[in-house]
Amino acid sequence: MKISLDWLRTLFPTDKTPAEISALLTSTGLEVEGLEELESVPGGLQGVVLGTVLTCQKHPDADKLSITTVDVGDASPRNIVCGAPNVAAGQRVVVALEGAVLHPTSGEPFKIKKSKIRGAASEGMICAEDEIGLGTSHAGIMVLDTDLPNGTPAAEYFGLGSDHVLEIGLTPNRADAASHFGVARDLRALLRQPVQLPDVSHFHAPVQAEGQAIGVQIEDAEACPRYAGLLLESVQVGPSPEWMQRRLRSIGLSPINNVVDVTNYVLHELGQPLHAFDADQIGGNGIRVRRAAAGEQFTTLDGAERTLKAEDLVIADAQGRALALAGVFGGKTSGVTEGTTRVFLESAYFDPAVARKTAQNHQLKTDASFRFERGTDPHMVPLALKRAALLLQEVASARVAAPIVDEFPTHIEHTSVRLLLPRVEKLIGHYIASDRIRQILTDLDILIVEENDVHGGPEWIVSVPPYRVDVTREADVVEEILRIYGFDHVPLRTHNAADFLAGFPQPDAELLRRDVSQLLSGQGYSEIVTNSLVNSDYFETAEQPAADLVRVLNYNSADLDVMRPTLLHSGLEIVRHNVNRRQRDLKLYEFGRSYHRQPDGSYKERPTLGIFLTGNLQAESWQQPDAKTAYHHLAGAVLQVLRSLGHAQPGQQPVQHPYLNGGLTLLLHNQPVVHLGSVSPKVLKQMDVNQPVWYAELDWAWLTKKYRGALTVQELPKFPEVRRDLSLVVDLGVTFEQLRQIATKVEKKLLREVNVFDVYQGENLGAGKKSYSLSFLLQDPERTLTDQAIDQVMQKLMTQFEQQAGAVIRK
Structure with a gap:
């Protein structure tokens, strides 16, 4: 919405500058997105003044030119060659001085320069109206009737002035401000000056129609x-x-x-x-x-x-x-x-x-x-x-x-709103005196029609005019008070607190699924969609009790008689189909549901993400040897999915899945959410798949529910991190995860990361022993670590490894 400042000043006279008015309106919610200066005449007639022709003689070398001297208010007259037929001594004229840029009514702008015309010096130009953009006539120069002194800017004589136009980004709720008068009302409340509505007091209409009335x-x-x-x-x-x-x-x-x-x-x-x-x-x-x-x-x-x-x-x-x-x-x-x-x-x-x-x-x-x-x-x-x-x-x-x-058959009443004064301070977070609130409401045409003392403090019943269609509740009235009082006048407290915390909306499961799909597809995985109905023969084993299966009572095919309890078997059908057609290198994923019968006889379905990896990691090439897919390739993809959902460091324990041999179960908040590892050879044989397959199964329902947001922000560390390595000999049954948990419990402040970079087993270590080489990253966010602080941390770690894991430190 555009507002002319000159037009606005006819309704609300103010000496505030355009920039000041823009800032005031923006503070009330009428955001000024642009401020443009408009000139009545392009260039504003800069460098164009009034003058008097002192002398006028015919040019000796040109019949249609005259040589004049013109007084433009300087110490000495100017010589100007003029081609107008009506120029004469004694005339008051409009003169464009050297350096002025003129914008004619038609044609391109041009600059006045000192020049010689047929040998005569010319130090300006006596102007016609079309030459300065004031009209279309070019019959002759403009001859003025004025007593203004020579040198007076022509813009002042013609009453030309620039206007400023405000571009306001009007929000849909502020229909009341969709006019110059509406904007003036907000300025009235801010500056406490009256608005001057157009005077219609001299409007008169006949008592009866002069002819046929409508x-x-x-x-x-x-x-x-x-x-x-x-x-x-x-x-x-x-x-x-x-x-x-x-x-x-x-x-x-x-x-x-x-x-x-x-x-x-x-x-x-x-x-x-x-x-x-x-x-x-x-x-x-x-x-x-x-x-x-x-x-x-x-x-x-x-x-x-x-x-x-x-x-x-x-x-x-x-x-x-x-x-x-x-x-x-x-x-x-x-x-x-x-x-x-x-x-x-x-x-x-x-x-x-x-x-x-x-x-x-x-x-x-x-x-x-x-x-x-x-x-x-x-x-x-x-x-x-x-x-x-x-x-x-x-x-x-x-x-x-x-x-x-x-x-006016249906009278439109004012809106009555109950305003509890203590609520004003509670919602704004700042005390505003009742007199100031009364003043703001009055300036906004919101009338106080009733005042009561009720339990909880003073209460006002206010009457809101119908043109404020967006003010219907107590919170709306408080917002009106705040925008006029000024957001900048509400100080920030040292300790901010609130007695209400809005509930966080549940993440959009479809958007999360789309993001994870894009992540996996970007790594070369292809999405598959398989049937939720599978063959019950797959599960006639001890690993999957028949009582846990969800059976279909009215199945059409004996091969599709149960709802799948895992995505593994339906995915292996796709793997078998492709391998049998010589497509052995596969990276697949599926979003699906698994179905389970509960001990109490009820049924439960769980959204699940399954990921499959088999064959070579990349296509054959003479440039590099074949590389088979391995556990860590699948684990890397799984960890990236978890990081994208805001879970960076899951816990680990040996895999607990009936159809996987070797691998890990990843824990979040002590809840198993991922099972990944190598598919059991028994299952592969049953499914007639003749090559190793790596499989990961993620509890998508839990991950969606506990989504923590992929974007985290923290200050960059100001002090360097330090790495220390440690080799220790432990029993074969001790896992790296146990050692990592010991380390994170011992040192919570400085320890940033624990990693294993080498594992060794040999006869020289003794029977039932293995060696771990671990790296530790230490960092203090407040200071540079000293050797003494680092040695203290490492000594505590070695002591706890010896006591809790029976480790022998290799030195």
């Missing part, structure tokens, strides 16, 4: 609670005056004619849409506000033939012919033309929902519908009508021919 009948008072109209005669349709065209252009509107321009002017000045009908096209001298008939045909101003719906509201004449889509767009046959002499002006309030549906039904977005569908001020209807009538009297010689017709 009546108004509202058939749907809920859709149109108020409708007012005024008949004008002797209207002379033509161009608008320059001042009105200039203001409309400044906010991006193109002038059309004086009648239409007045309706647009009042719309953007007061926020009340108007519509002008050619009164001679209103059949039966009457207006009917009615619902459209389903399938009714109507031609709008743009020439489009539209089929109306029963929910559309139309303005029709007394004979039933539709004239306009109420609050949205006018009709082709009832609009004002050059031949119009009688105008019926409409000013109304339409229900926002009705206007919105009509605009959406016909894909019409106009300045009027923008405001009606968000909510206008029903009490602005008569004022806007009077303002438009006075303007039409001024610019179109119009005459008011009948009294205003104002039908």
